[in-house]
Amino acid sequence: MKLPLSYYSNQDVLFLAQDLLGKVLFTDIDDEVTAGIIVETEAYFGVLDKASHAYGGRRTNRTETLYSHGGVSYVYLCYGIHHLFNVVTSVKDEPHAVLIRAVEPLIGKNIMELRRNMSVDKAAISSGPGSAAKALGIDQSFNKKDLDGNEIWIEDHGIRYPSDDIIKAPRIGVAYAQEDALLPWRFFVKGNKYVSKPNTI
DNA sequence: AAACGGATTGGCT
DNA sequence: GCCAATCCGTTTC
Numbered sequence: 001m002k003l004p005l006s007y008y009s010n011q012d013v014l015f016l017a018q019d020l021l022g023k024v025l026f027t028d029i030d031d032e033v034t035a036g037i038i039v040e041t042e043a044y045f046g047v048l049d050k051a052s053h054a055y056g057g058r059r060t061n062r063t064e065t066l067y068s069h070g071g072v073s074y075v076y077l078c079y080g081i082h083h084l085f086n087v088v089t090s091v092k093d094e095p096h097a098v099l100i101r102a103v104e105p106l107i108g109k110n111i112m113e114l115r116r117n118m119s120v121d122k123a124a125i126s127s128g129p130g131s132a133a134k135a136l137g138i139d140q141s142f143n144k145k146d147l148d149g150n151e152i153w154i155e156d157h158g159i160r161y162p163s164d165d166i167i168k169a170p171r172i173g174v175a176y177a178q179e180d181a182l183l184p185w186r187f188f189v190k191g192n193k194y195v196s197k198p199n200t201i
Numbered sequence: 202a203a204a205c206g207g208a209t210t211g212g213c214t
Numbered sequence: 215g216c217c218a219a220t221c222c223g224t225t226t227c
Contacts, residue, residue, distance in 0.1 A: 042208070044208075051208070052208090053208085053223095058224095060223070060224075061223075062222085062223055062224090063223095076208090076223090077220095077221060077222070077223095078207060078208065078209060078221095079206090079207060079209050079210080079219080079220070079221080080207090080219075080220035080221030080222070081209070081210075081219065081220055081221075082208095082209050082210070084208060084209085086208085099208060101208085124210090124211085128209065128210070129208070129209075130209050130210060131209090131210075171208070172208070172209090173207080173208050173209070174208060176206095176207080177208095196209095
């Protein structure tokens with residue numbers, strides 16, 4: 001059930017960003033387990049991607065996590081407020097990553113409701129990367145964790161979406177990446193209410 | 202040493 | 215729809 005680290009060593013981050021749709025992301029914080037079905041992702045294509053923190057081979061304290069082997073979590077603070085969760089993929093020193101932008105609450109819904117102070121019926125509870133991370137209790141302390149451990153991991157529950165139901169679109173909030181902002185490297189499940197806006201083509 | 206700005210969100214108009 | 219919130223990595227002086 002729990003995806004092994006070898007799963008993340010695939011060097012095709014565009015494949016993994018799509019394959020992660022339908023997988024189930026778990027966290028266990030002081031025995032409070034929550035999980036959500038991944039319904040929206042974005043691929044970040046390592047040193048060649050102007051939208052990536054690792055563009056041009058940039059290596060700093062923050063981006064060092066991206067150079068880990070595949071199957072490590074990369075969590076960083078955005079706008080001083082939001083923790084954004086990524087899955088590092090590929091092999092060591094090749095800094096590809098998949099941003100998890102939305103999940104559909106599956107397990108521990110009452111705990112998510114307390115963390116987000118809203119009903120699980122409201123799409124906003126886990127829609128958008130900052131909200132999804134908060135619903136799952138993910139913060140800076142989850143940075144650089146192996147995804148085959150007991151704090152955060154991903155399982156395959158056999159959920160599959162027809163390829164017609166996987167929408168490809170330009171990534172969100174990366175206008176600074178110039179021409180790379182136009183690449184269709186955002187993937188989401190058609191019609192799922194937890195997908196962030198815009199959720200149509 | 203200081204300034205800049207972002208892979209966003211939610212509250213108010 | 216617009217804008218403030220709020221931190222720290224990164225760039226610039």
